[in-house]
Amino acid sequence: MHVLGIESSCDDTACAIVDDGRYLLAAERLSSASLQRQFGGVVPEVAAREHALAILPAVDGALKKAGLGRPDVDVVAVTRGPGLLGPLLVGVTFARALGAALGIPVVGVHHLEAHLYANALTAPIQFPALALIVSGGHTSLVYWRKHGDLELIGQTRDDAAGEALDKGARTMGLPYPGGPEIEKMAALVAKPPPWKLPIARGMGLDFSFSGLKTATAERWQSGSVDAATLSFALQEAVISTLIDHLELALTQYPVSHVYLAGGVTANRVLTQRAEAWGARQGVQVHCPPVELCTDNGAMVAAAGYFHWERGECLNEYAGPMTPWSLKDLKRESLTQG
Numbered sequence: 044m045h046v047l048g049i050e051s052s053c054d055d056t057a058c059a060i061v062d063d064g065r066y067l068l069a070a071e072r073l074s075s076a077s078l079q080r081q082f083g084g085v086v087p088e089v090a091a092r093e094h095a096l097a098i099l100p101a102v103d104g105a106l107k108k109a110g111l112g113r114p115d116v117d118v119v120a121v122t123r124g125p126g127l128l129g130p131l132l133v134g135v136t137f138a139r140a141l142g143a144a145l146g147i148p149v150v151g152v153h154h155l156e157a158h159l160y161a162n163a164l165t166a167p168i169q170f171p172a173l174a175l176i177v178s179g180g181h182t183s184l185v186y187w188r189k190h191g192d193l194e195l196i197g198q199t200r201d202d203a204a205g206e207a208l209d210k211g212a213r214t215m216g217l218p219y220p221g222g223p224e225i226e227k228m229a230a231l232v233a234k235p236p237p238w239k240l241p242i243a244r245g246m247g248l249d250f251s252f253s254g255l256k257t258a259t260a261e262r263w264q265s266g267s268v269d270a271a272t273l274s275f276a277l278q279e280a281v282i283s284t285l286i287d288h289l290e291l292a293l294t295q296y297p298v299s300h301v302y303l304a305g306g307v308t309a310n311r312v313l314t315q316r317a318e319a320w321g322a323r324q325g326v327q328v329h330c331p332p333v334e335l336c337t338d339n340g341a342m343v344a345a346a347g348y349f350h351w352e353r354g355e356c357l358n359e360y361a362g363p364m365t366p367w368s369l370k371d372l373k374r375e376s377l378t379q380g
């Protein structure tokens with residue numbers, strides 16, 4: 044079963060062909076990140092225009108790499124939301140047109156659920172599990188009972204973890220996207236500073252990163268710290284917050300498997316720290332391969348396969364959906380068909 048996955052919720056036009064929700068045949072990604080860098084962040088209108096130009100070359104590029112043609116596609120899976128409306132419209136409209144032209148089903152996938160399925164491309168998901176999705180727009184904790192059954196148990200009340208890293212990097216004059224820059228700068232620090240940036244506590248399984256963003260900016264403006272040291276402190280604060288939340292979640296939802304996903308998971312200090320924490324707790328921590336942590340088409344195709352298996356396909360009137368809470372995932376998936 045060849046599923047073509049299409050992701051266009053932010054600045055990457057990404058496509059991939061995945062077999063049976065498990066096996067990645069080929070992928071193509073055209074990113075407008077270098078163009079967005081001129082603006083220091085993603086400009087929705089610029090991103091939408093770039094998607095419109097890139098989407099057909101990206102789809103055909105992925106098919107060519109897989110040695111397939113358009114008639115070989117059995118199902119189209121597309122990110123339906125949440126994300127930037129213009130970019131989502133390009134992806135969803137294209138997917139529906141391709142599905143109609145080929146006479147095949149089209150599945151609409153929630154972007155955060157898709158991130159989780161980057162893990163399915165390494166090994167079958169083991170349920171029940173806890174999952175932590177950390178991206179540029181979201182920080183969400185999920186109790187994952189089985190395919191299609193996710194319970195949102197914690198989320199950020201303000202900024203996402205990736206946003207704290209991106210804004211921190213911008214404050215220090217580092218390029219967009221800031222997460223990888225912060226990781227590189229932090230690696231230059233041989234001796235940790237004797238101080239820590241403040242982290243928000245006392246919200247149960249919910250997160251807050253806006254105070255950290257402000258504290259980072261204030262430290263930088265004080266002129267008393269260099270970019271490498273501040274990057275280190277910011278990265279440490281984000282990682283400690285995430286691990287503390289996993290630990291609390293595990294006391295409330297005892298499971299044997301924990302899945303990490305989302306762009307921030309590309310940070311290898313985070314994944315090493317999470318794996319070491321898992322070993323101490325006696326749980327297995329799974330992280331996607333680094334190239335599948337940030338937005339990609341394969342995760343959309345993998346997630347889409349399981350929706351298709353349950354008969355959840357987009358009807359002819361369905362458009363993008365944003366905002367779209369994970370809380371409404373089940374209801375909205377069921378009403379697609």
Ligand code: KG4
Nearest residue numbers: 178179180205222223306307309310337338
């Ligand atoms: O999942 P993603 O590609 O897009 C969204 O759905 O938001 O995540 C993008 C986020 C950005 O905030 C970016 O700075 C962060 O992931 N990121 C990283 C790293 N690579 C990407 N954060 C920390 N370390 C990295 N190596």
Ligand code: ZN
Nearest residue numbers: 178306337338
């Ligand atoms: Zn994402």
